[in-house]
Amino acid sequence: MAHEINNPLGIIAQGxxxxxxxxxxxxxxxxxxxxxxxxxxxxxxxxxxxxxxxxIINGITSAVDRAGRIVRNMLSFSRKNQDNFREHVLSDLLDRTVDLANNEYDLSTKYDFKKIEIIREYDSDIPMVCCEGSEIQQVFLNLLKNSAQSMNAKVYGSGGPKFVLRAYEREGWVNIEIEDNGQGVDQTVRKRIFEPFYTTKKVGEGTGLGLAISYFIIADLHKGNMEVYSSPGNWTKFVISLPLTQSEESGVIPKG
Ligand SMILES: Nc1ncnc2c1ncn2[C@@H]1O[C@H](COP(=O)(O)OP(=O)(O)O)[C@@H](O)[C@H]1O
Ligand SMILES: [Mg+2]
Structure with a gap:
């Protein structure tokens, strides 16, 4: 995928x-x-x-530089040996990311986590999975930010912005669900949502890279799955699934 991004970047830079x-x-x-x-x-x-x-042209050039750096990071990550893969409880990683987002909100004024109600529906004995913790947290952060932005842009009649976070194991996979009750995505957006540079946000508010990179991290680096479901106007739900490795299947790690 890095090349698919690099080619258009080159054309933009040269242009x-x-x-x-x-x-x-x-x-x-x-x-x-x-x-x-x-x-x-x-x-x-x-x-x-x-x-x-x-x-304006300088703005284009520096945006291209920024995107180029992201791509290089991705490439260097995929070339790295898998030294940083460790056993993690995904719901713990998610909780840590929520804390991070809570403290980071003032850096990016477009969302405010403190206003958002968070409901956790975690199964009690979620097995660990082998993954690159910081990359998985990056994915969670991208999803939480998108959700927060969407909820922030919505006018609520009754109730208010709300996350439902789920964690459970099914048939050799650990699943994490991040559901928001924001604006939702219609079919046109849903079809293109993981494409690099696909964004519905204004210039400066979105790069369209968050979900493309997240998909790369989940599908390419971790051999997992990432799917999106939505009811436009009502809710959006991302489901991330990571495979249990053989060593984990033997022992279930109790939570809490
Ligand atoms: N939780 C969500 N609710 C509504 N729309 C979303 C959500 N997550 C992603 N999207 C849509 O998908 C697009 C692509 O997301 P992303 O790759 O993170 O890029 P960006 O956030 O920079 O626009 C967004 O512009 C938005 O239209
Ligand atoms: Mg985003």
Missing amino acids: AQNITRRILGDLPANHKAAENRNLRLEDVHEYMNDRNIPK
């Missing part, structure tokens, strides 16, 4: 560079094209500056 050269550069061809239109290139430059075009 931004060409636009800069052809509009803002002092090239003979630029002067000539301007003259052909009875314009002075200096006037064109001034117009561009007045309209903040260089700043």
Whole structure:
């Protein structure tokens, strides 16, 4: 998937560079094209500056850099040997991520966790699974943030924003469910939701990478599954399933 992201990123970066050269550069061809239109290139430059075009192009370039860094992180992670895979109770990882989100909310003003009611429906004896804890927490954080953003943008008639978090084991898989009662996603969005760069948010509020990276972490790195269910206008539920490894199947780790 990294290549699918890198190719369009390259085109965007190169495009931004060409636009800069052809509009803002002092090239003979630029002067000539301007003259052909009875314009002075200096006037064109001034117009561009007045309209903040260089700043906008810089914004594109730095966003591409940022996305490139994310992709490189992903690549370096998938190349790493699996040293950081350890046994974890997924519901504990989820609880730690909720704590993290609670303390982080003021960094990103678009959501406020403290207002959100949290209901936990965890089975009591959830077996451990072997996983990269920090990557799994990254996935949970992406999901919690999306949910919080969606709930934040919704006007509630009765009741208020609410998470239902579930953890249970079924047939060799440990499942985590994160359900919110936010805006929901319709079928069009649901079909594309895991695509890199797919976002319905305004520029600056979303990159469309959160779920693509989450899917990569779950499906590619952990051989797990990730699915989304929704009733538009009412709720959205993400289900993450990680396989139990053989060593865990022998012993069930009691919780609490
Ligand atoms: N819990 C949710 N409720 C409603 N819509 C969601 C939810 N999670 C994801 N989405 C939709 O999926 C899109 C892609 O999500 P994501 O990959 O995290 O990118 P981003 O959050 O940057 O837009 C979002 O723009 C939003 O439209
Ligand atoms: Mg997101």
